[in-house]
Amino acid sequence: MQVTPAAGASGSPTVRQLLLLSIPALAIGVASAVVLWLVDLLAEQLHVVLWEALPGVFGADAATPWWILVVLTATGAAVGLVVQFAPGHGGADSATTELDAAPMPLFVVPSLLVAVVLGLAGGVSLGPENPIIAINTAIAVALLARLAKAVPQQLVVLLASAATIGALFGTPVAAALVLTGAVAAVKSGGALWDKLFLPLAAAGAGAVTMHLLGGASISFTVTPMGEVEPVFLLTGLLVAAVSAFAGILAAWALPAVHRAFHSMRHPLLYTTLGGLVLGVLGMIGGPMTLFKGLEQTGELIEHPERYGAGQLALFAGIKLVALVIAAAAGFRGGRIFPAVFIGVAIGLLGYALIPGLPLSLAIACGALGIVLAATKDGWIAIFVGVALVGDPLVLPLLCVIVLPVWLLVTKAPELVVHPSERPGTVAPPAAS
Numbered sequence: 001m002q003v004t005p006a007a008g009a010s011g012s013p014t015v016r017q018l019l020l021l022s023i024p025a026l027a028i029g030v031a032s033a034v035v036l037w038l039v040d041l042l043a044e045q046l047h048v049v050l051w052e053a054l055p056g057v058f059g060a061d062a063a064t065p066w067w068i069l070v071v072l073t074a075t076g077a078a079v080g081l082v083v084q085f086a087p088g089h090g091g092a093d094s095a096t097t098e099l100d101a102a103p104m105p106l107f108v109v110p111s112l113l114v115a116v117v118l119g120l121a122g123g124v125s126l127g128p129e130n131p132i133i134a135i136n137t138a139i140a141v142a143l144l145a146r147l148a149k150a151v152p153q154q155l156v157v158l159l160a161s162a163a164t165i166g167a168l169f170g171t172p173v174a175a176a177l178v179l180t181g182a183v184a185a186v187k188s189g190g191a192l193w194d195k196l197f198l199p200l201a202a203a204g205a206g207a208v209t210m211h212l213l214g215g216a217s218i219s220f221t222v223t224p225m226g227e228v229e230p231v232f233l234l235t236g237l238l239v240a241a242v243s244a245f246a247g248i249l250a251a252w253a254l255p256a257v258h259r260a261f262h263s264m265r266h267p268l269l270y271t272t273l274g275g276l277v278l279g280v281l282g283m284i285g286g287p288m289t290l291f292k293g294l295e296q297t298g299e300l301i302e303h304p305e306r307y308g309a310g311q312l313a314l315f316a317g318i319k320l321v322a323l324v325i326a327a328a329a330g331f332r333g334g335r336i337f338p339a340v341f342i343g344v345a346i347g348l349l350g351y352a353l354i355p356g357l358p359l360s361l362a363i364a365c366g367a368l369g370i371v372l373a374a375t376k377d378g379w380i381a382i383f384v385g386v387a388l389v390g391d392p393l394v395l396p397l398l399c400v401i402v403l404p405v406w407l408l409v410t411k412a413p414e415l416v417v418h419p420s421e422r423p424g425t426v427a428p429p430a431a432s
């Protein structure tokens with residue numbers, strides 16, 4: 001993630017400057033968490049209608065294959081209508097954007113909000129991270145441009161991104177790790193923690209607010225690893241490497257699949273088709289392979305004994321394909337949360353197949369591999385691995401295992417579609 005702190009800062013900011021700027025930082029943190037919470041709440045209410053209330057009317061339930069097909073196809077059509085016809089067209093194609101995309105105009109927010117809520121509720125295999133950061137950034141930039149013109153826009157973007165990351169992961173540590181490399185690269189002098197002070201304030205406020213609102217967490221309870229053995233480095237590396245290769249495969253396939261869908265030119269057509277394909281995948285993989293994957297990740301981690309090796313391989317494979325399809329077919333959403341589900345499924349597969357591999361290490365290594373491939377960020381990959389299992393004993397092993405895995409992914413393609421990889425005549429109508 002490449003972001004820039006306040007422009008024009010030479011050397012270290014004064015204590016007074018940090019204290020004064022802490023006020024908008026904390027405000028942005030709280031507001032960003034509230035927006036995320038409201039989006040989750042709206043999506044949950046629509047989820048109840050689509051997957052709990054309506055199925056019974058037609059003699060089905062949430063696991064009925066034909067109902068999964070109908071809901072995903074209808075979700076694709078609904079998102080396609082928003083992207084093709086609504087003012088703002090649902091913002092930028094999520095497959096082509098990183099977490100640090102440029103701020104979008106405020107008028108785009110409503111259509112993007114509708115598109116992401118439809119996707120989250122309808123079972124699309126994407127998370128909320130990219131759209132929520134875009135929404136929070138647009139709102140923060142628009143409001144502070146009116147209320148606090150002394151705060152540079154670049155700093156507002158940085159604070160909104162940090163706040164949303166803190167709220168998404170439930171801790172400011174995630175934001176600090178994501179932003180450390182970016183702020184350290186800025187040639188403005190001063191200590192690293194002077195640059196991180198305001199983003200951490202925003203991220204901390206976002207994380208605390210999300211906890212107070214009852215937001216979900218990525219941390220689960222797993223039996224601690226216990227005594228470390230040298231062989232764990234080898235077995236953990238094997239799991240992490242397999243997971244990383246899954247991420248590389250997705251990154252390799254995404255541009256080609258994106259071109260195929262967008263060659264139809266009209267978002268209503270290719271997003272509806274994407275929903276149909278996701279519905280077929282959902283029929284095969286079942287409800288476990290639907291949605292952004294956080295609740296399903298918790299189910300896998302908390303009840304690993306319920307799933308055999310074959311089921312876990314199926315879950316990982318279906319979710320991997322669903323992630324690529326959802327990202328390529330014009331749905332709005334992020335790729336980290338479904339990638340974590342895939343990594344956990346691969347980790348549990350390793351736990352089932354490799355004798356003596358500790359459960360917590362298997363899960364952490366599975367998550368580390370694919371998150372590293374998806375984000376190209378070792379810090380966030382290590383953080384997600386440790387946070388998922390809540391076992392600090394895996395940390396030193398992950399710090400070693402991440403090194404050879406990095407050599408596998410560093411020259412691999414990114415899980416994003418770059419401008420040169422997009423078809424020339426397939427973009428949706430430009431937001432203007």
